[in-house]
Each structure stands twice: as C-alpha cells, then as structure tokens.
Amino acid sequence: MSAAITKQQLIAIANMVRAWPETEKLSWDKICISAKLVLDFVPTRQALANKAIITNAYRTKKKELRARSKNLNSIPTPKSMNAAIETIIRLKKENELLTSELSAMAEIAQLFIHNAYVLHGMTKAQLMKPLLKINRKSP
Incomplete structure (x- = not known):
C-alpha cells in the first residue's frame, strides 16, 4: 500500500x-x-x-x-510560406516604426515636463490635473 x-x-x-x-x-x-x-x-x-x-x-x-x-x-494563417514571410517582414517594419514614434513621443513628453516643472514651476499635482470636459450639448 x-x-x-x-x-x-x-x-x-x-x-x-x-x-x-x-x-x-x-x-x-x-x-x-x-x-x-x-x-x-x-x-x-x-x-x-x-x-x-x-x-x-x-x-x-x-x-x-x-x-x-x-x-x-x-488567427488566420497564411496560404504559403512566402505570404508568411511577407507578413513577418511587414510586421517587423511596422514594429520598428512604432517603436521610433514612441521614442520620439517620449522625448517630447520629457521636454514638456521639464519646461513645465523646471522653467515654469508647475507642481506634480498641476501637471497631473485631468483635462476639462467639454459640454457640447450646451447652445
């Protein structure tokens, strides 16, 4: 046992x-x-x-x-190996483009934060304040 x-x-x-x-x-x-x-x-x-x-x-x-x-x-599968390779190449190029765009946006955001915080003395609370909501229903 x-x-x-x-x-x-x-x-x-x-x-x-x-x-x-x-x-x-x-x-x-x-x-x-x-x-x-x-x-x-x-x-x-x-x-x-x-x-x-x-x-x-x-x-x-x-x-x-x-x-x-x-x-x-x-997920749809490619009909051939060439189609799969083309899809992979296209997605890699798109990924590289999006990565570079994200990097550029991060640099711009860093510049905005620096200017607002260091040059204009804004606090973190002021920087994190949500956007105003627009009431489009009013005449």
Whole structure:
C-alpha cells in the first residue's frame, strides 16, 4: 500500500499541473506518471482526482489550454510560406516604426515636463490635473 500524500507533495503536483507545457497534451494518466517525480510512486487517477487542489489546477489548466487553442484557431494563417514571410517582414517594419514614434513621443513628453516643472514651476499635482470636459450639448 502506498504512503499518504502530504500537503507539500500535493502543492508540488498542483504546481506541476499549472506549469504543464502547452505543447503537451494534459491528461490524468500523464499527470499520474509525472507525479512519480514527486511521490516516488505512480499514484492512481482516483488518488489524485480526490484532492481538490489538484482537481482545481487540472480544470484551470484545461480551460487555459482550450482558450489558447481557440485563440490560435481564430488567427488566420497564411496560404504559403512566402505570404508568411511577407507578413513577418511587414510586421517587423511596422514594429520598428512604432517603436521610433514612441521614442520620439517620449522625448517630447520629457521636454514638456521639464519646461513645465523646471522653467515654469508647475507642481506634480498641476501637471497631473485631468483635462476639462467639454459640454457640447450646451447652445
């Protein structure tokens, strides 16, 4: 007869399930086999499924894997390798452009903050004051 599973072992098995690789199918049989690393014996499915912490980790990970699979299926795939390469190149160029624009905007923001704070003595509270709301419904 196998020894009782301790709380630390249950936590270790639950963490193993939570960290399950997305490329590998998650099943109770595989969890039982992998649990041997923690327990030094292969437990039965029933022994693990009766533990709430492991069952919850299993259900959560299954939901996560299904959601990821569903999201991947909703992304359109290119018809050919050339189309995929062109898409990657276009996205890289767009990413570089957006990164440089963001950098330029950060420099401008830094200039505005410096001028407002240092040259004109505005406080942080004044700088963080929200914009006024415009009431366009009034005549």
